[in-house]
Amino acid sequence: MKLSSYDILGSKEKSIAIIEETENPKEIGEKIMKEHKNIKSVLMKLSERKGVERKREYKFILGDPDTEVIHKESYCRFRLDPQKLYFSGREGTERLRIAEMVHPKETVLVMFSGVGPFSILIAKKQREVDKIPSIEINPEAVEYMKDNKKINKVQDKVIPILGDVKEKCQEWFGKCDRIVMPLPHDATSYLELAYKCLKPRGGIIHLYIIEKENEAEKAVEELMEDFQEKIKRKLTYKTRKVLPYSPRTYKYCVDIHISEGKLN
Numbered sequence: 001m002k003l004s005s006y007d008i009l010g011s012k013e014k015s016i017a018i019i020e021e022t023e024n025p026k027e028i029g030e031k032i033m034k035e036h037k038n039i040k041s042v043l044m045k046l047s048e049r050k051g052v053e054r055k056r057e058y059k060f061i062l063g064d065p066d067t068e069v070i071h072k073e074s075y076c077r078f079r080l081d082p083q084k085l086y087f088s089g090r091e092g093t094e095r096l097r098i099a100e101m102v103h104p105k106e107t108v109l110v111m112f113s114g115v116g117p118f119s120i121l122i123a124k125k126q127r128e129v130d131k132i133p134s135i136e137i138n139p140e141a142v143e144y145m146k147d148n149k150k151i152n153k154v155q156d157k158v159i160p161i162l163g164d165v166k167e168k169c170q171e172w173f174g175k176c177d178r179i180v181m182p183l184p185h186d187a188t189s190y191l192e193l194a195y196k197c198l199k200p201r202g203g204i205i206h207l208y209i210i211e212k213e214n215e216a217e218k219a220v221e222e223l224m225e226d227f228q229e230k231i232k233r234k235l236t237y238k239t240r241k242v243l244p245y246s247p248r249t250y251k252y253c254v255d256i257h258i259s260e261g262k263l264n
Contacts, residue, residue: 006032008039009082009089010069016041018058018082029061040064043082052164053138054086054112054183070151073117074099076124077151078144080115085141087114091182094242094253095121098180098206104128106177109197111135111165111190116145116158118180123154133159133176135168169193177203184208184251188223195231195258202233202258208242212249216241220254227256234261 006028007018017032017039019025029042041063049056060067068081073092080087099121102108106129110119113134122132136142142162149158161168179194181187187208194205211219220239228235235258242251 007089008036009071009080009087010038011072011077012038014069015039016043016063016067016069016082018043018045019061021045025059025061029063033063041067043067049086053141055084055138056082056086058083074121074124076117076120078115078117078120078148079151080144085114085138085144087117090243091117096125098122099125101204102126102129102178105130107172107175108132108178108180109135109169109172109176109194110180110182111169111187111194112137112181112183113145113160114138114141114182116148116160118182119145119158120148120152120154123149123157124152129157131159132157133161133172135161135163135165137162137164165190166193169197172197174199179203179205181205181207184210184245191223191227192230195227198258201260205256205258207254207256209252209254210245210249211252214248216250216252220252224254224256228263231258232263234259234263 008015010016015038019028025044033039042061043058044061046057046059067083071078074096095118102122108122113119113136116134119132119134139162142160145160149155173196176197179197224237235256237254237256240253242253245251
């Protein structure tokens with residue numbers, strides 16, 4: 001039997017496997033658990049992420065019904081249960097890339113922050129960051145984030161905020177140097193809100209989008225032209241392919257640098 005692709009979340013002590021929907025999930029699960037002794041549970045995806053909390057429906061296949069794990073990444077530990085919240089273990093390289101770009105004394109706002117992977121890794125990599133307000137609408141994810149900032153000893157840097165970014169961002173208007181927007185399907189609708197959170201001198205926005213490979217360049221160019229026209233500020237941007245999403249479709253990050261100068 002050939003195994004289809006699957007995700008593993010956790011550590012060498014305890015992990016869970018998440019498989020794609022299939023007709024023989026138990027057989028596949030048993031094979032995975034035989035090959036990986038640290039995998040204690042197997043879940044099968046039943047849906048895409050949906051709703052404001054970005055949850056996915058799963059079916060428990062076999063193993064330990066307790067699917068909470070501590071996921072280890074870049075010397076950080078994240079306690080989480082994928083059945084209760086959004087988390088992608090595939091984005092560790094991208095999270096590290098962003099964390100390594102942060103400078104001392106920056107205030108970094110993380111929208112849609114989940115259990116805190118971006119926020120906590122930034123705090124660990126850049127010890128002199130000022131503060132990292134982290135907004136998340138899922139109350140269970142926020143409770144995990146509070147726990148995770150203690151586990152990783154960054155209590156003084158990461159600020160978990162429960163609520164809708166449309167409301168909670170208003171408290172950070174004009175106060176931030178950098179914004180991270182890891183919500184690829186809807187982030188573009190929050191772009192002007194993110195801009196309002198930057199300090200008057202400008203700053204950096206990391207915008208995530210999903211686009212077809214042959215349409216991405218044009219889509220980003222049109223998006224940036226429209227955005228620049230609305231904010232009347234000088235900006236530069238660079239687009240980076242992050243991960244495959246579906247055939248010929250990828251997740252991209254657009255790093256947007258907004259300068260102090262106004263457009264003529």
